[in-house]
Amino acid sequence: MAAPEFDVIVIGGGIAGVSAGASLAAARKVLVIEAESQPGYHASARSAAYFAPAYGSAAVRRMTVDSQAFYQTPPVEFASNLLKSRGSLFLARQNELGLLEDMATDQPGLERMSPAAIRAQVPIIHSNVVGGLFDPVGGDLDVHAILQGYLRQLRVRGGTLQTDARVLGLDRVGERWQVRCHDGVVASAKIIVNAAGAWADEVGRLAGLAPLGLQPKRRTACLIAVPERLNHGRWPMCVGIQENFYFKAEGAHLLVSPADETLSAPCDAQPEELDIALAIDRFQSVCDLPVDRIQSRWAGLRTFAPDGNVVVGADPRLAGFFWFAGQGGYGFQSAPAMADLICQLVRKEAVPRSQTALLAQLAPARLVR
Ligand SMILES: Cc1cc2nc3c(=O)[nH]c(=O)nc-3n(C[C@H](O)[C@H](O)[C@H](O)COP(=O)(O)OP(=O)(O)OC[C@H]3O[C@@H](n4cnc5c(N)ncnc54)[C@H](O)[C@@H]3O)c2cc1C
Numbered sequence: 027m028a029a030p031e032f033d034v035i036v037i038g039g040g041i042a043g044v045s046a047g048a049s050l051a052a053a054r055k056v057l058v059i060e061a062e063s064q065p066g067y068h069a070s071a072r073s074a075a076y077f078a079p080a081y082g083s084a085a086v087r088r089m090t091v092d093s094q095a096f097y098q099t100p101p102v103e104f105a106s107n108l109l110k111s112r113g114s115l116f117l118a119r120q121n122e123l124g125l126l127e128d129m130a131t132d133q134p135g136l137e138r139m140s141p142a143a144i145r146a147q148v149p150i151i152h153s154n155v156v157g158g159l160f161d162p163v164g165g166d167l168d169v170h171a172i173l174q175g176y177l178r179q180l181r182v183r184g185g186t187l188q189t190d191a192r193v194l195g196l197d198r199v200g201e202r203w204q205v206r207c208h209d210g211v212v213a214s215a216k217i218i219v220n221a222a223g224a225w226a227d228e229v230g231r232l233a234g235l236a237p238l239g240l241q242p243k244r245r246t247a248c249l250i251a252v253p254e255r256l257n258h259g260r261w262p263m264c265v266g267i268q269e270n271f272y273f274k275a276e277g278a279h280l281l282v283s284p285a286d287e288t289l290s291a292p293c294d295a296q297p298e299e300l301d302i303a304l305a306i307d308r309f310q311s312v313c314d315l316p317v318d319r320i321q322s323r324w325a326g327l328r329t330f331a332p333d334g335n336v337v338v339g340a341d342p343r344l345a346g347f348f349w350f351a352g353q354g355g356y357g358f359q360s361a362p363a364m365a366d367l368i369c370q371l372v373r374k375e376a377v378p379r380s381q382t383a384l385l386a387q388l389a390p391a392r393l394v395r
Contacts, residue, residue, distance in 0.1 A: 032057045032186075032215040034372060035205055037193050037229050039065035041173055041357050042350050043221035044187075045365035048176040050219075050372060051185035057213050058180065059205065061192035066173045068294070069223050069357065072326030074247060074281055075169045076263055076274065077359045078114050080133055080161045083335050085387045089360035089367075096362035097167065103182055104175030107168065112274070113262040114164040115139065115147065117312060118157040125267045126157045136161050148261045150313045164263060166274075167358050176365075188212070193222075196233040203233075203346060217372055219348045224292035224327040226337075226351035233347055238337060238393040240352055242327035243287040246301035249279040249321040250309075271308035279321055282309045290327055297325040330354045331393060338364060338388040339371050348372055349390045 032055045036047040039060025047058035062068070077097065079090045097109040116136075118126040130136060139158035145151055147160075180187060195206030202214045222229040224242035231237065252258045252275075263274035266285070273282045284304040306317050331337050331352040341347040350368045353360070367388075370377055377385060386392070 029204065029211045029213050030057075031055075031202075032213055034217045034219060035059060035203065035213055035215040036219040036221055036350075037205075038221035038223055038225075039187060039189065040068060040070035040221065040223050041066065041169070041176070041361050042223065042353055042364070043219070044173060044176045044180065045361045046219055046221055046350050046368045047185055047187075048179040048183065049365040049369040051180050051183035052369075053373065056180070056185040057215070058185065058187045059191050059193060059213070060187065060189045063190050065177060065187065065189065069326045069328060069353075070169070070173060072247070072295075072324050073169055073358055074272070074274065074283065075167045075358065076114075077109055077165045077167050078161070078263070079163050079359075080114065080136060081359070082354070082356045085335050085384055086354070086356045086360055088384065089336075089363040090356065092363035093360055097172075100175060101179065103179040105168065105171040108172055108175075110166045110168075112165050113160055113162045115144065115262040115264050116159045116161075116267050117144065117151070117155045117264055118267040119154050119312070120156050122267045123157050126159060129159055129267065133161075148264060150256065150315045151264070152312050152314060155312055160262065169358055172358065172361070193229065193232065196229070198233075198344075201346070217346045217348065219350050219368065219372065221350040223351065223353070224290075224329045226329065226349065228292060230341075230349075233344060235341060235343060235347070236395075238349070238390060239332045240329050240337070241332070242290045242292055242329045244290045244295050244301075244325050245283065245328050245355070246286050246297045246305060246323070246325045247281055247283040248297070248302055248305055248323040249276055249281055250306075250317050251319065251321060252278070252280050252315065254278075266308070266312070271305070271312070273309055273313075282306065284308050287328070292327065295325040295327050297323040301325070328353075328355045333392070335387055336360070336364065337390050337393065338368055339385065339390050342391045342394055
């Protein structure tokens with residue numbers, strides 16, 4: 027029997043692949059194909075679920091700002107409360123004040139915070155923290171509801187999700203791509219969108235492409251207990267100005283991360299004892315809160331292009347092959363705007379002139395040698 031034909035096959039069922047698939051399904055016959063038994067198993071199930079418009083490169087920040095309206099007023103297929111407001115507080119010790127100044131110059135909209143104002147917001151912070159910048163425009167994302175919303179939208183629009191299907195081969199036959207899994211060719215399409223996260227360069231290789239240099243980096247997080255009387259649910263997300271730790275409320279707990287970026291091969295990332303110890307050490311270097319027990323711990327891979335920007339667009343070397351990868355630490359906060367962009371590019375729609383420079387910053391061509 028001939029393999030089913032689609033207009034677009036998206037490889038990868040994380041937030042990138044599912045959001046791209048759902049957006050494309052409005053006007054194309056789409057298959058999203060995922061190696062694991064459920065979508066969102068890798069990086070997308072392991073994030074800190076934060077929306078920070080002040081975080082990332084200028085291009086990422088713009089895509090994050092452009093995603094805010096979607097999260098505040100999502101389409102009908104989504105739950106309504108996807109973004110719960112919570113500011114971010116960037117913290118500096120004496121020897122880090124220069125970095126704080128750099129950030130204040132780069133982002134003049136952020137509020138300067140005195141040591142007293144910092145401790146009024148987050149009373150456990152040590153007196154060694156002497157400066158802060160506050161961004162009121164951030165929040166907690168309901169990442170589970172976001173992924174489910176995109177999956178529902180994909181389904182409602184007639185798209186297909188196939189799980190337990192690791193793509194092992196990509197063959198160009200005429201003007202179409204044939205996608206091979208362990209039991210042979212499973213589908214064909216004119217267009218492939220590579221949204222394989224940490225595996226994106228491996229998927230590129232299946233199509234015969236030299237890698238773009240995408241690099242997975244492990245990041246660790248854990249949950250610790252907080253006494254209820256501290257009312258930590260109201261605290262902003264706190265981030266070291268060197269991005270060497272962050273913590274934020276997560277239900278009854280605090281999520282703490284050493285903001286590690288350890289190079290890794292693509293894999294099912296697991297937390298290392300040393301990184302958990304580092305998380306607690308860095309947390310306690312700026313906070314007075316005993317940590318008796320780690321409630322839970324996990325790690326995931328954040329995947330970056332060499333220049334730190336996301337990779338969105340057509341590969342200049344091969345017809346019908348698009349990249350949607352390198353989402354780094356911003357895959358959720360920028361997902362709606364990024365999905366719109368890949369959709370416009372695949373559909374060859376005119377992109378507004380105001381976005382021309384942005385497209386060049388994100389284009390795969392910048393990484394092809
Ligand atoms: C600890 C941590 C904290 C984070 N915090 C935040 C945050 O606060 N805010 C934010 O916006 N982002 C955050 N991120 C980043 C965010 O989680 C990622 O940017 C995002 O999940 C990346 O999504 P993705 O779909 O590209 O990758 P993934 O979710 O990894 O999806 C890629 C999928 O492709 C599949 N795949 C790979 N190869 C194949 C193949 N050959 N065939 C079929 N399928 C294949 C994989 O199985 C996988 O499911 C964080 C990440 C981590 C690890």
